[in-house]
Amino acid sequence: MAASSPFWTRDGVSRPSHRPVFNRRTSASSNGLRGALRHVFSTLHIAVSRLQTSFDPHITLSRLRAHSWSYKDLIYLLHLALWIFWVSIMREPRFPLNLGIPLLYLTAISSFFPAMPILTWVLTFFSSRFIPVEYRPPISVSLLPTLESILYGANISDILTRFTHPVLDVPAWLSYGVVHFVGPFVLAAFLWLFAAKGALKFYCNAFGYMMLLGVICQILFPCAAPWYELRNGLTPADYSMSGSPGGLARIDAIFHSNGYTVAFSNAPVANATIAALFISHFWPRLRHYAWGYSAILYWATMYLTHHYLIDVVGGACLATAMFYLMMPTQSCPPPFIPFPSSPRSAVPFLQKGGGRNHRHTASIASLIRSDERIEDGWGPAGHRGLIAPQPQSLTTGNGLGREGSEPGETLSSGNSGSNALSISPSLEGRGHTARARSPSWPDRRGAV
Incomplete structure (x- = not known):
């Protein structure tokens, strides 16, 4: 006896089934096809019910008044010229029956206006046979x-x-x-x-x-x-x-x-x-x-x-x-945005020092090292890469920023020819410490 395979019933209980696998697959495929056809017909019914079937010319005139005209609408002059030309040389149907073609289109223009390029192509293809041979x-x-x-x-x-x-x-x-x-x-x-x-x-x-x-x-x-x-x-x-x-x-x-x-x-x-x-x-x-x-x-x-x-x-x-x-x-697809070939250097953003004193100028290698820039937000975050720096204000012991610090708690330049900053002794005395931005920064506690 062939081994039975479970199947799921409507109540969600798994029960053994002795039906062949082929029948189940065929039933599933037929159900899927019927469901797809049912979905197509239901969508078609909804779309047809939304169609504008009224031939009232006031609807067309109201749409024309509400339309915002631009230079792109000049293409409709080309359509008008082609329609006049092809209808004028048309020999089947003969005049005045051929005038019924543009009149019929103008009557139903509220519904078929988006199809104007296709209708112009059909008219051009049909009427091109009537061009006299001497002009071809x-x-x-x-x-x-x-x-x-x-x-x-x-x-x-x-x-x-x-x-x-x-x-x-x-x-x-x-x-x-x-x-x-x-x-x-x-x-x-x-x-x-x-x-x-x-x-x-x-x-x-x-x-x-x-x-x-x-x-x-x-x-x-x-x-x-x-x-x-x-x-x-x-x-x-x-x-x-x-x-x-x-x-x-x-x-x-x-x-x-x-x-x-x-x-x-x-x-x-x-x-x-x-x-x-x-x-x-x-x-x-x-x-x-x-x-x-x-x-x-x-x-x-x-x-x-x-x-x-x-x-x-x-x-x-x-x-x-x-x-x-x-x-x-x-x-339209987004425009091409080139990616930078390498990380941008931080050297152009540092303050330029005067004179020839460049003893404390930070090197590029030390600026991009993660272990030297943790305080700037570039330190490692586990094994997920780097964290972009967040704008922060350096505060003092009383919670004030740079502009609101007390006398004696200001940030001062460690050296007029240096590109780095130092902290005044009063800040370090209250438990505030600052790391040097370069290994070449001298450890001078008494610098002013």
Whole structure:
């Protein structure tokens, strides 16, 4: 018969149990999962109940009046200019239906104002297709591979695409084709539910402006993806050519579908970097998993022929810059404070004596010895190190300090050329003693 193991009941009594250990562990894990889900749903319910769902324009106007304007608010002029430009060139939906987009936003601005950078990015990404071809810059085919070969010594992204296998295709697809699109919204939800107040606004600003700059860079400096070089070589590209899913076409072949072949375009790799930065900042225990996923995604973008290595490095730098530029002041790390290389010497703080008489000048070695400076508070305290000196006033027999001592009980200089102090005979006669601050101090009881 197997040995029984005790388990704790609700009344706190330990009783023998004959249940298998596997069942208890499974039950504990399932209870923990149910408890975590229950906590998430309860937090979500509380957060939703606090949302501002009123579309009353007076709420928006009152918030605008209460807002303290600064030079940082000039960025909203850029948003206004972009919205006017993209709506004016938009052909789907046509005028006047396209005016409903800004009107809808102005109606719900009290609830979606922090998401303005993200909404501006979405509008820019959607409307960039309507830019006339004659105003678009030419597409560069050789710039990125040339820069990659110069900076890194080889075309790293091309090397990673030479060996393909379904075992590698599936994790690359999961990280780049699935999690990559859902992850930003899941992270935003967790920041809204569990992070400190203002974390979601911080994320919206950093993520939105990062994506907006990425789209603007693609519009102003268009470059062909690695799959174009593999398919067409260095043939000049034009905007009439259709896109390609690159290595994700193998996923369509595995699942016998055409979702990525028809609808997929290059996704920015900076998403993984900024997600890892936010997870490391708000949940440091998960930083290893976040950066591990980012490393897999970096490899997947090159393995699936969607990005060059220089794209990955540039996207990571852009994400890091936006993360620290948009970080609130109270969340910034403290400035670097250099530590002193050695203890400060006490010699500059001693009184300078005149003339050439330096017989009683204290040496540096005697000043820093603990057994010679117990009266100053620098003596040893057991085995726990040193005690910093505390400001104390030297009192006389009547309890008075330096200014309140009686005649004949004053502190006097032992030598005009000395840096040390001596006690008058009247103080020593009442039982007060004083130690010399240097071994070179002469024992002169009658010194005045």
